[in-house]
Amino acid sequence: MAKERLYKNLPRPKLTRAEIAEIYERLCRENPNPRTELNYSNPYTLVVAVALSAQATDVGVNRATRALFEKADTPQAMVDLGEDIVRDHIKTIGLYRNKASNVIKLSRMILDDFGGDVPTSREDLIKLPGVGRKTANVVMNEAFGQPTMAVDTHIFRVSNRTGMAPGKDPVEVELNLLRVTPDQYMMGAHHWILLHGRYTCVARTPKCYDCRIADLCRYKPKTAPP
Known part of the structure; x- marks a missing residue:
């Protein structure tokens, strides 16, 4: 019903x-x-890549995140890297200043509120800065096998x-x-x-x-x- x-x-x-x-x-x-055409190595890098893909192409995101993910592929490593360096890596992507800020904020939230693990539910995923319903659905499907x-x-x-x-x-x-x-x-x-x-x-x-x-x-x- x-x-x-x-x-x-x-x-x-x-x-x-x-x-x-x-x-x-x-x-x-x-x-x-x-499969998604975004490059990622784990649920965390997938969240970041999909969040960065808003108003940007997958090709452009992959180009920008290649070196970024080599340096930081976990929330803690990204926070340690810092917003300025994240911004430098993704400056070829549209809205890169706001997106760099969101990457650091969502990384901190994953650490502080979810024990360092990307949440698996839509309700929790959309709490992350820069993550909307579409991004949450991509992560749930691609990373966690949900329909x-x-x-x-x-x-x-x-x-x-x-x-x-x-x-x-x-x-x-x-x-x-x-x-x-x-x-x-x-x-x-x-x-x-x-x-x-x-x-x-x-x-x-x-x-x-x-x-x-x-x-x-x-x-x-x-x-x-x-």
């Missing part, structure tokens, strides 16, 4: 359950074990454009995806949709002519080959 009340007022998907399952089956067939949906701009776009999980905001899309995604695809779902949006269903001119799910997608008109 709780789930029914949660989903009651969500926009209705424009695809059938069978069509949505087919989308996942095709994306899974091409990439059976999808979450981390809705970024790519997933929001693909979910609405295809009609598989429409919503006016990321939370509506997240809940709709949780409602319509078959259990066997839950762990990889947000990775498949994100990567599809990053490389095929791009924002300005989607590559419908090279899309493996174009026949299922409700987007019209389809983009012709260049």
Whole structure:
């Protein structure tokens, strides 16, 4: 009953359950074990990398954190490094001053409030400075194997454009995806949709002519080959 009340007022998907399952089956067939494209070595460095990725590309974050994580891959090492040095490492990333401050603050909170271990629940993760619902969902899924949906701009776009999980905001899309995604695809779902949006269903001119799910997608008109 709780789930029914949660989903009651969500926009209705424009695809059938069978069509949505087919989308996942095709994306899974091409990439059976999808993972984040951010480089990390443990749950802590994943939290930092995802927090830094807001309004930045994964490529740019990986470039900035390569040397940073060599020097500090634990909360204590990051605090010992200090905000000034963190800022110097990530200055090529957007909003780097605020992000450097948050990296130190979240590191201290992990040490002081969670015994040095990254928390595993969304409720605790979003207490960390610079960590929102999307970041928490990424960490829960990628680091702790929980079936979450981390809705970024790519997933929001693909979910609405295809009609598989429409919503006016990321939370509506997240809940709709949780409602319509078959259990066997839950762990990889947000990775498949994100990567599809990053490389095929791009924002300005989607590559419908090279899309493996174009026949299922409700987007019209389809983009012709260049």
